[in-house]
Amino acid sequence: MLLPTFDFHEPVSVNEACEIMGTYGAKAKLIAGGTDLMVNMKKKILAPEHLVCLGRIGAMNSIAEDGDHIVIGGGYTVAELTVDSLVEKKLSALQSGAKSLGSPLVRNRATIAGNIGSARPAADLPPSLIAYGATAVLESCRGKREIALNDFFKGPGFTEIDVDEILTEVRVPVPADGQGAGYINLGVRKAQDCNVVNVASFIALDNKDGSIKQARIVMGSVGPTPLRAESAEATLIGEKPDEAIFLKAGQAARRDCTPIDDFRGAASYRKAMVGILTKRTLEIAHRRAIGS
The missing domain is CATH 3.30.465.10 (Uridine Diphospho-n-acetylenolpyruvylglucosamine Reductase; domain 3)
Structure with a gap:
């Protein structure tokens, strides 16, 4: 498929790029790698009059x-x-x-x-x-x-x-001592596929008693945007990190997500996997927080 016609701009500084975007606004699109933009232009989903390449900045x-x-x-x-x-x-x-x-x-x-x-x-x-x-x-x-x-x-x-x-x-x-994070994704294939579920977890430990003083759990592919598992995070605060509390947080995370059914997986399957990946990413985050 042929690309729609456009004017190509190749600024060499952020200021120059900003001036171009300020001039053309919604008529222009930025391009760096182009892995999404080129596909959408070939499919005629997008047809910008101007492309502003950022590769030389x-x-x-x-x-x-x-x-x-x-x-x-x-x-x-x-x-x-x-x-x-x-x-x-x-x-x-x-x-x-x-x-x-x-x-x-x-x-x-x-x-x-x-x-x-x-x-x-x-x-x-x-x-x-x-x-x-x-x-x-x-x-x-x-x-x-x-x-x-x-x-x-x-x-x-x-x-x-x-x-x-x-x-x-x-x-x-920059993560401080006693802080760590983990990420796991689940897809049908290892490459060139959309995730079925992906989860990242971050914890910060109290340097006095080793309890969890801060936690962030972020779920992907189970809502319109990346979602914070806020009730799961609340479950962790003040608790000593162990398998039981991570399992409890995983169960809470299942209630925090809003997945849909599609050809990659059912909503019920995604919910189940959110619980498992939350527990596993918390275990990774804990290991990194204690430096092991």
């Missing part, structure tokens, strides 16, 4: 530890996340999500901003990023703003990004 293709945050440029590819030593050491749940995403060909092209900005309910990166407490940095000619990823998604394909804004970077708090 070096500032968006980096990762660095900045004080108590790890700052990941929006153009950083999923493949780079899978092998980055900083991600492996401090954001292992994010790396697990990156390794689960698509195939090697897709990972080589897909970017962190694209995976977030596409707002797919089954996307691999948002659950772990939300679990870590990440925020998205949005830039336009009007200035820069930061929004928690927990509040970023509005529905399938819809986010808080305005038509003239660019998701330039993702800021993730």
